Amino acid sequence: MVRLFGPLVGLFFAIALLWSFGNGAYTAIKEPAAETAEHAFHLLPKDIKFASDGAFGKFDKAQLQRGFQVYKEVCSTCHSLKHVAFRDLAALGYSEAEVKAIAKQWGTKQPTFDVKTGERAERDNIPQDYFPTVYYAGQGVPPDLSLITKARHDGGAYVASLLTGYADQAGYKNAKGEELLVKFPDAKTPDGLYFNPYFANLNLSMPAxxxxxxxxxxxxxxxxxxxxxxxxxxxxxxxxxEPKLDKRKQTGWAVLGFLLVATVLAYLAKKNVWANKH
Known part of the structure; x- marks a missing residue:
C-alpha cells in the first residue's frame, strides 16, 4: 500500500507544479504587468572601457592615483573604504613615506579605548590601519565603497554612469522620445531625493x-x-x-600555458606507450 501511495503523491505534486507554471505563463501573456516609470526610463550603464578590462587588461597606476585623489577629496566625507588598508596604496605606486603621510593626514582618525580609564579617544592612522569608518550624520547610511564595483552589475561602468547621470526630471525623455512626467505624472522626484536614470528606482538621496x-x-x-x-x-x-586582479590574470595565463604543455606531453606519451599495441 505504501509503495502505491508514494508514487501517487509524487505524481500529484508534479501535476500541481506543471499547472501552476502553465497558469502563471498564461496570465503573464494575457495580462502583462503594467509598465512602470522605472522600467520605461531606467538606463543601462554606459559603455565605458577601463584599462583593467579583458583577459590582458592591467591597472593603470596613474589613473588609480587620480581615482584615489577623487575618492579622498570628494567621496571620503560620506563613504567608507573599510576593507582597504593604507599600506595597500603602495600597489598604486606610492612610496612608503607617501603612504605614511596619507595615513597620518587622513581626515578621520582611528578610535581608541583605554581599558583602564574607560575613556574613548582618537589617534593618527598608521599604514597598517584600515581606512576608518565614516560616521554619517545625515539621512540614510551611505554604502561602503570597498566592494561596490563587485556588488553592482557592470561594476565600474555603473558607478561612472551613475556619477555622471544626474539630470533634470522636468522634460526628461527616454529613447522612444516619451517624456517622463507626461507618461507618468505621479513619478515626480520626492523632496530630498535627486533624479538619476541610472539608479534602479530613478531617485536617490545622494546629490551629484x-x-x-x-x-x-x-x-x-x-x-x-x-x-x-x-x-x-x-x-x-x-x-x-579586486586589488590582486593583475596577479590573478598573470597566474591564470601561466596555468593555461602549463596545462597546454602538459596536454601535449600526455598526448605524445600516449602515442609512444601505445605505439606497438596494434
Missing part, C-alpha cells in the same frame, strides 16, 4: 558628488572634467574590490 569640471586638481596635470573624474574614481574602486 561631482558637480563640475575642475572640482579636483590632478597632480599629474590631467584635465579634471566630470567624465574624467568619474572614470578615474570608478577605476580606483575596481581596484579596491
Amino acid at each position: 558628488p561631482i558637480a563640475g569640471d575642475g572640482q579636483v586638481t590632478y597632480s599629474d596635470g590631467t584635465k579634471a572634467t566630470v567624465d574624467q573624474m568619474a572614470t578615474d574614481v570608478s577605476a580606483f574602486l575596481i581596484w579596491t574590490a
Whole structure:
C-alpha cells in the first residue's frame, strides 16, 4: 500500500507544479504587468572601457592615483573604504613615506579605548590601519565603497554612469522620445531625493558628488572634467574590490600555458606507450 501511495503523491505534486507554471505563463501573456516609470526610463550603464578590462587588461597606476585623489577629496566625507588598508596604496605606486603621510593626514582618525580609564579617544592612522569608518550624520547610511564595483552589475561602468547621470526630471525623455512626467505624472522626484536614470528606482538621496569640471586638481596635470573624474574614481574602486586582479590574470595565463604543455606531453606519451599495441 505504501509503495502505491508514494508514487501517487509524487505524481500529484508534479501535476500541481506543471499547472501552476502553465497558469502563471498564461496570465503573464494575457495580462502583462503594467509598465512602470522605472522600467520605461531606467538606463543601462554606459559603455565605458577601463584599462583593467579583458583577459590582458592591467591597472593603470596613474589613473588609480587620480581615482584615489577623487575618492579622498570628494567621496571620503560620506563613504567608507573599510576593507582597504593604507599600506595597500603602495600597489598604486606610492612610496612608503607617501603612504605614511596619507595615513597620518587622513581626515578621520582611528578610535581608541583605554581599558583602564574607560575613556574613548582618537589617534593618527598608521599604514597598517584600515581606512576608518565614516560616521554619517545625515539621512540614510551611505554604502561602503570597498566592494561596490563587485556588488553592482557592470561594476565600474555603473558607478561612472551613475556619477555622471544626474539630470533634470522636468522634460526628461527616454529613447522612444516619451517624456517622463507626461507618461507618468505621479513619478515626480520626492523632496530630498535627486533624479538619476541610472539608479534602479530613478531617485536617490545622494546629490551629484561631482558637480563640475575642475572640482579636483590632478597632480599629474590631467584635465579634471566630470567624465574624467568619474572614470578615474570608478577605476580606483575596481581596484579596491579586486586589488590582486593583475596577479590573478598573470597566474591564470601561466596555468593555461602549463596545462597546454602538459596536454601535449600526455598526448605524445600516449602515442609512444601505445605505439606497438596494434
